[in-house]
Amino acid sequence: MDVAFGNPGLLKIDKIKVGYSFADVPHGKADYEQINYFVNVTCKDQSFARSFSQASKKHAWTEGWVELDKDVWLEVAFGYTPSGHRAFFQFNPSKLTPKARATLEAATMLCLYEEWEGLAKNGHVSYVEFAYDVVGAGYSDFLCIDTRLQSINDMYMKVGGFYLGAKRARRRIAFYDKEYELFKNHKLVLGHRLLRLEACLRPPTKQRLCDLPKLVNPFAPTIVIDRKLLECCTPSFRMERFRKRVLIQGKNAQDAFSMAVGSGQAKKEFVQELCSLAPPWWNPTAIWEGAPATLDWF
Numbered sequence: 001m002d003v004a005f006g007n008p009g010l011l012k013i014d015k016i017k018v019g020y021s022f023a024d025v026p027h028g029k030a031d032y033e034q035i036n037y038f039v040n041v042t043c044k045d046q047s048f049a050r051s052f053s054q055a056s057k058k059h060a061w062t063e064g065w066v067e068l069d070k071d072v073w074l075e076v077a078f079g080y081t082p083s084g085h086r087a088f089f090q091f092n093p094s095k096l097t098p099k100a101r102a103t104l105e106a107a108t109m110l111c112l113y114e115e116w117e118g119l120a121k122n123g124h125v126s127y128v129e130f131a132y133d134v135v136g137a138g139y140s141d142f143l144c145i146d147t148r149l150q151s152i153n154d155m156y157m158k159v160g161g162f163y164l165g166a167k168r169a170r171r172r173i174a175f176y177d178k179e180y181e182l183f184k185n186h187k188l189v190l191g192h193r194l195l196r197l198e199a200c201l202r203p204p205t206k207q208r209l210c211d212l213p214k215l216v217n218p219f220a221p222t223i224v225i226d227r228k229l230l231e232c233c234t235p236s237f238r239m240e241r242f243r244k245r246v247l248i249q250g251k252n253a254q255d256a257f258s259m260a261v262g263s264g265q266a267k268k269e270f271v272q273e274l275c276s277l278a279p280p281w282w283n284p285t286a287i288w289e290g291a292p293a294t295l296d297w298f
Contacts, residue, residue: 010132010133010134010135010290011130011131011132011287011288011290011291011293011294012093012094012130012131012133012294013092013093013094013128013129013130013131013212013294013295014092014093014094014129014130014131014198015090015091015092015127015128015129016090016091016092016093016125016127016128016129016209017088017089017090017125017126017127017128018088018089018090018119018123018124018125018126018209019086019087019088019123019124019125019126020086020087020088020089020112020118020119020122020123020124021083021084021085021086021122021124022084022085022086022087023083023084023085024122025114025118025122027113027114028085030113031111031112031113031114031118032085034110034111034112034113035076035078035087035111035112037110038076038107038110038111061077061078061079061080062077062078062079063075063076063077063078064076064077066103066107067103068091068096068099068100068101068103068104068107069095069097069099069100069103071095072091072092072095072096072097072100073091073092074089074090074091074103074104074107075088075089075090075091076088076089076107076111077090087111088126089108089111089119089123090127091104093294093297093298094131096297101297104116119209120209120210120298123208123209124205124206124207124208124209125203125207125208125209125212126202126203127200127201127202128200128201128203128212129198129199129200129201130198130199130201130218130219130291130294131196131197131198132196132197132198132219132287133178133194133195133196134194134195134196134197134281135192135193135194136192136193136194137193137194137195137279137281138177138193138195139160139161139175139176139177139180139193139195140227141226141227141228142195142224142225142226142227142279143224143225143227143230143246143253144164144173144175144197144222144223144224144225144253144254145164145222145223145225145253145254145257145274146164146165146173146221146222146223146254147221147222147223147257147261147271148171148221149164149165149169149171149172149173149221149254150254150258151164151165151166152164152252152254152255153167154252156176157252159180160176160177160180160181161174161175161176161177161181162174162175162176162252163175163200164222164254165200168202169202170201170202170203170204171199171200171201171202171218172199172200172201173197173198173199173200173218173219173222174196174197174198174200175195175196175197175198176195176196176198177193177194177195177196178194178195178196179192179193179194181196182194197219197222197224199218199219199222201215201218203215209295209298210295210298212291212294212295213291213292213294213295215291217284217285217288218288219284219287219288220284220285220288222284223271223274223275223278224278224279224282225253225274225277225278226277226278226279227247229277229279230243230246230247230277231243231247233276233277235273236269236270236273238260238261238262238266238270238273239260239270239273239274241256241259241260242256242257242260242270242274245259245260257274
C-alpha cells in the first residue's frame with residue numbers, strides 16, 4: 001500500500017465558501033455597485049458566466065457561476081439578509097490551476113472595490129472542507145469513529161461512505177470511497193484505491209480566510225481503525241463488546257463505540273486502546289501540520 005502518513009501535500013481544501021458583508025467595510029456601497037457591474041458584464045459574455053438568475057423579491061438574491069477553467073467553477077451569490085447586504089463566493093481551491101487562479105482574481109476584481117485583497121482581508125469563511133486522501137487504502141478495510149460526535153448518517157454506507165455528525169453542525173466528518181465516487185459521478189477510472197476523510201466545518205463568525213490553519217485540529221477526535229488489527233488484537237472487556245458488535249453483528253462502528261465506551265477513566269483507556277489499532281498513515285497531529293500548505297493558492 002502507498003501510505004500518506006506525514007505527507008502534508010495530501011491534505012487540501014476541497015471546498016470553501018467565503019462570506020462578505022458590505023456593511024463591514026467603509027466602501028460597502030462601492031462594493032455593491034461593483035458586484036452589480038460584475039453581473040451585467042458576465043451576463044453579456046456567455047463564455048465567462050454560465051448563468052445568473054434573479055431570485056424572487058422575497059429573498060432578493062442573485063446567484064451564478066463563473067467558469068475559472070475547464071470544470072472549475074466559482075459560484076457567486078449576493079443579496080439581502082436580516083443582518084444586511086452580503087455576498088458569498090464558493091469554489092474548490094484544490095482544483096485551482098494557474099489559469100483558474102488568474103480568472104478568480106479577475107472575477108473578484110470585477111466584484112469588489114478592493115479586488116482580491118478585499119476578499120482576503122474582509123471575507124469570512126462560512127464553510128470549508130479539509131480533505132485527506134490516502135492512496136491505496138480501501139474503504140472496506142477500515143473503520144472510522146469520532147469521540148465527540150454522536151449521530152451518524154449511514155444511508156450511503158453500503159455504497160462506500162457515511163457522515164459522522166449532524167448536517168448543520170459546526171463540525172462533521174465524512175469517510176468514503178473516493179475511487180468509487182469519482183467513477184460514479186465523473187466516470188473517471190483511477191486504477192487504484194483511494195480513501196478520503198473529510199472534515200466539513202462551519203467556523204465561528206468572523207473566521208478570516210488567512211487564519212484557517214489556526215483552527216483547532218478537526219481530525220483530533222477522529223479514530224481510524226484497521227479491521228485486520230481489530231480482528232487480531234487481544235481485547236479488553238469493552239473492546240470485545242465493540243468487536244462483536246462490529247465484526248459479528250454488523251453494526252456501524254460509531255454506534256458500537258457509543259454503546260461500549262463507558263465514562264471517566266474507563267472511556268479514556270478504551271479510546272487509547274482503539275487508537276492503538278490505527279493504520280500507520282493515520283496521525284491527526286502530523287496531518288494537521290500540513291494545514292498552512294492548504295492555503296498556498298491564497
